[in-house]
Amino acid sequence: MNLNLSVNGKLHAIEAPEEMPLLWAIRDVIGLTGTKFGCGVNQCGACSVLLNGQLTKSCSIPVSQAIEKEILTIEGTSKNLEFLRQAWSDGNVPQCGYCQSGQLIAATSLLDTTENPTDKDIDTVMSANICRCGTYTRIKKAIHQAVAIKNESI
Amino acid sequence: MSTIHKIDRRDFVKLLGLATGGIVLGCSIGTDEKNFIPTKDSKGFHPNLFIHLEKNGNITIIASRSEMGQGIRTSLASAIADELEADWKFISVKQAIGHEKYGNQNTDGSRSVRTQLTPMRKMGASAKMMLLAAAAKKWNVAIEDCSAKNHFILNKNTQESLFFGDLVAEASMVAVPSDESIQLKDVKDFKFIGKTLKSVDLKDFTHGTAAYGMDIRLPNMKFAAIARCPVAFGTLKKFNKRYAEEVTGVETVFELPRIIPPTGKFFGMFGGMVVIAKNTWAAFQGKTNLDIEWNPGANASFDSETFKKTLTSRVHSTGKLVPGGHGNVTAAFEVAAKLIEATYHVPFLAHSPMEVPNATAWFQGNTIEVWAPVQDPQTARSELSHFFEIPEENITINVTFLGGGFGRKSKSDFVVEAVAISKKIKAPVQVVWTREDDIQHDFYHATSAQYLKGSLNRKGEVTGWLQRVGFPSIVSSFKPFSEYASGFELNQGFTNNPYLLENFRLENVQAEANVRIGWMRSVVHIHSGFGINSFIDELAFVAKKDPIKFHLDLLGEDRITNGDSAFPFYSKRLKNVLNKTATAAGWGKKLPKNHGLGVAIHYSFYSYVATIVEVSVLNKKVKVENIWTTIDCGLALNKDNIKNQLEGAAIFGMSIALYGKISMEEGAVAQNNFYDYQMTRMQDAPNIHINIVDAMKEPPTGVGEPGVPVIAPAICNAIFNATGERVRSLPLSDLGMV
Structure with missing residues (x-):
């Protein structure tokens, strides 16, 4: 079917079966490859996007559910995403980097909903994202650091 | 040079x-x-x-x-x-x-x-x-x-x-x-x-702009998924492709014959049924809709639990003597004050990098161009030249970022697949494995069984050490019917045991391969590190000695082994990392209730590593609270990067200890995805403390792997310290401990 998707503020008119997972519409039809495939079954978080601000595993929802909603992917920007990017760089967080798109989007969602997350808040949200390289301690530190950067910027 | x-x-x-x-x-x-x-x-x-x-x-x-x-x-x-x-x-x-x-x-x-x-x-x-x-x-x-x-x-x-x-x-x-x-x-x-x-x-x-293999997009590129026989080396018997072809976006479905590598080199590929589609998802859907009957072949009855029992019984009787031992263990055992025996197991493991195996290829008659996340691009190039009869100078391997490798992407079977398919469809193609494909068709880290027998004298000193090991060899992936671990594998921690042992005997038992075997981050050191460090801890307990003191005593006086090699072994450096870690972890301090400390040391890839783990165990559930690791890797090129590698190795080692297990039933892998082949997650992650020894005048040694082998034994030793319960068979999830 023909459908319109709004990704990072830009409208894309695409043709895709309505049951195609949003992940593949983003990657293979629109061609934004920053959102990653890791498991296909809502287990690893590599495909995380924000759908109308809601943290969503794009591998596990059909593209039809994203119509008329605003999609934020790693190629996009938001205030909290920028604070997190800064903190990720300051902390030299990534190793292979593959899961970090999803980690950053999940962390953005966390900061969007929780002003000053505790370690437990971080564990709750970020445990949906697997990093096989094992950068968890740096991710946790970087999320706290992003809050600090944010507070300094106000 | x-x-x-x-x-x-x-x-x-x-x-x-x-x-x-x-x-x-x-x-x-x-x-x-x-x-x-x-x-x-x-x-x-x-x-x-x-x-x-x-x-x-x-x-x-x-x-x-x-x-x-x-x-x-x-x-x-x-x-x-x-x-x-x-x-x-x-x-x-x-x-x-x-x-x-x-x-x-x-x-x-x-x-x-x-x-x-x-x-x-x-x-x-x-x-x-x-x-x-x-x-x-x-x-x-x-x-x-x-x-x-x-x-x-x-x-x-x-x-x-x-x-x-x-x-x-x-x-x-x-x-x-x-x-x-x-x-x-x-x-x-x-x-x-x-x-x-x-x-x-x-x-x-941090912007999603690093191009991994899966991110390559070429004009008119097709996407391919492959259905492979659930049993290693099985073949296609019959199939119905109608329902696959009906999937929107699927273009063609065809058979891909297996490519068998020549003895001694290359990897070939399994072959199977290929679905060509306009996008990855359609290819995956088409593959799901294939109706295939397989000839499972020689490995049809392979059962990893039965194999574990077979290996166990083999290590419980005499095996082949491995050269390099010394003294006379039999005599030592006869006069021993105490004899201690233990048998340890590590299951098969899959690499599971976050980026699944994938490759993009364009076969154009006289030339081949590949874009792929490969650890060994030159072997991939030689392999393609060999199989497709194109001179190497006409083959270009573009190396993308790798979304994790851990040894999986050293084997270029997925590249061979992409080229074979591109050749057939005369178009550029990207082959993408599903996560299930990745977990079920890996070159697995071998399972192992080890039997150790040690003797102590009245002073609680080790007088004899017998170790029998059995694990399918990596060589089996290059040379069929290789049924014993090879010398290069045994030299990863077994034959080069760092302790000063007066009477030392190593035996190797038969272990045939019924799946593809490969190397995974730190390779055989996973087995040797686990068996040796667990056993030392057991000996120290029986000898009523502090485990760290026991390690230090057994390492003996400062000495240099392999002095004429580029990287001699210095026992002093191993003792040094152990002492430093003990200080960092506050070894000997009073611990909270239900907490325990465990230690492990290991020399691998010419680097010296010691780790102490603190666990808490509540209602039989283990939580890893702290990991202290010290590495002496000679000249430390980029310190924060080394720290990051060691932190990652701790998490990788935790995945092995807590969850790592691939099992085969009727020849097929029983696990599917991250829900049943689990990884360490944020909620499991402990505080990790890394210490790098200042050894800038020494040549640089390994960093990526040496942090892994110490983790599982240190965790298990910590569990023993906390509970008195000894874990000899990984993973903890099998024992209901996570």
């Missing part, structure tokens, strides 16, 4: 697509000079050498090794930049294609820095010498009157300075310094080496 060559600038400007002009330097690592004549290529995408300086001062450094998270692009570039006296802000890194002119590119065995640091430093140093000579000529002074600093050449007499970029034309006229004339910097003068540099790829990693 390394020779520096200067290349005609025009060829390189053309090749690199650079319009600004510049000087290019190359370094051949043990190869022939003809390799430095650049290959003509209309696509202009083949950077051939290591340093390219432009008039605006920008320097492009070529990374010859694959980047899979170990930070090699940054580390080797920093070594070049240090000797070159470059300003880091002008440095960018470009990935090399797979070509023997770069020397060995096999990114494996924790050896990139170990083998490439000196050649790369020479690259930088020779470029600096040429810039110095150019400036001296310009000023008409002696070279000795010039020095290089932060992207400038300084005139000591006049205090004048010249920017590197302004010396491009003159430096291009300077003769290349001879290898013997190259002088490397002293440790005290290092600017980047031994310090901390952040990854050069941070911006791409």
Whole structure:
């Protein structure tokens, strides 16, 4: 079917079966490859996007559910995403980097909903994202650091 | 070993697509000079050498090794930049294609820095010498009157300075310094080496712009998924492709015959049924809809639980004697005050990098071009040349970022698949594995059984050590019917046991392979590290001695083993990392209730590692609270990167200890995805404390792998310390402990 998707503020008119997972519409039809495939079954978080601000595993929802909603992917920007990017760089967080798109989007969602997350808040949200390289301690530190950067910027 | 060559600038400007002009330097690592004549290529995408300086001062450094998270692009570039006296802000890194002119590119065995640091430093140093000579000529002074600093050449007499970029034309006229004339910097003068540099790829990693294999998009590219027989080496019996072809986006469905590698090299591919589609999802759907009947073949009845019992019974009787033992264990056991026996198990493990195996290929009759996340691009190239009968010079392997490797991407079966399919459909194609494909068709880390028997005298000292091991050999993937672990595998911790043992005997038992066996991060050290450290802990307990003191006593007096090798073993350095870790962890301190500390040490990839783990155990559930690791890896090239690698190794080791298990039933892998082959997650992650020994005058040794083997035994020893319960068979999830 023909459908319109709004990704990072830009409208894309695409043709895709309505049951195609949003992940593949983003990657293979629109061609934004920053959102990653890791498991296909809502287990690893590599495909995380924000759908109308809601943290969503794009591998596990059909593209039809994203119509008329605003999609934020790693190629996009938001205030909290920028604070997190800064903190990720300051902390030299990534190793292979593959899961970090999803980690950053999940962390953005966390900061969007929780002003000053505790370690437990971080564990709750970020445990949906697997990093096989094992950068968890740096991710946790970087999320706290992003809050600090944010507070300094106000 | 390394020779520096200067290349005609025009060829390189053309090749690199650079319009600004510049000087290019190359370094051949043990190869022939003809390799430095650049290959003509209309696509202009083949950077051939290591340093390219432009008039605006920008320097492009070529990374010859694959980047899979170990930070090699940054580390080797920093070594070049240090000797070159470059300003880091002008440095960018470009990935090399797979070509023997770069020397060995096999990114494996924790050896990139170990083998490439000196050649790369020479690259930088020779470029600096040429810039110095150019400036001296310009000023008409002696070279000795010039020095290089932060992207400038300084005139000591006049205090004048010249920017590197302004010396491009003159430096291009300077003769290349001879290898013997190259002088490397002293440790005290290092600017980047031994310090901390952040990854050069941070911006791409945080913006989704780093191109991994799966991110390659070519015009008119098709996507392919492959259904492979659930049982290793099984074949297609019959199939119905109708329902697959009905999926929207599916174009064709066909049979892909297996490619069997020649004995001794390459990997070939399984073959199966291929679904070609317009997008990845349609290919996956088509594959799901295939109705296939397989001939499972020789491995149809393989059951990993039965195999565990078989291996266990084999290690409980005499095996083949492995050379290198000494003394007489039988005699020692006869007069022992105490005899201790234990049997340990590690299951099969899958690598499961976050980026599944994938490759993009375009077979165009006389040429092949590949874009893939490969650890060993040269072997992939040779393999393609062999199977598809295309000369290597017509095969281009573009190395993308690897979304994790851990040894999986050393095996290029997925590249062979992509090329075979592209050849068949006469179009560029990207083969993508599902996560289920990845978990069910890996080159598995072998399962193992180990039996240890030790004797103590009345003073609680070890007098005899018998170890029998059995695990399917990696060699079986290259040479069928290899049914015993090979010498190179046993030399990963078993034959080179670091302890001073008066009576030591090692035996090897039969272990046939019924799945593809491969190497995974730290390889056989996973087995040896687990068995030996667990057993030492058991001996120390029976001897009523502190485990750390027991390790130290058994390591004996300071000594050097393999003194004539490039990397001798120093028992002192192993003791040092152990002592440092004990101090960091506060060994001996009073612990909270239900907490325990466990220790493990291991020497691998020429590095010395000690780890102490603190666990808490509540209602039989284990939580890893703290991990302290100390590494002595000789010269520490990029400190924060090493720290990151060791933190990651702790998490990787935890995945092995807590969850790692692949099992086979009726020949097929029982696990499917991350819900039943679990990984350590954020909620499991402990506090990790890394300490790097200052050993800048020693040659650099491995970093990526040595942090792994200590984790599982240290966790299990900590559990024993907390509860008195000994875990001898991994993983903890099998015992209901996580």
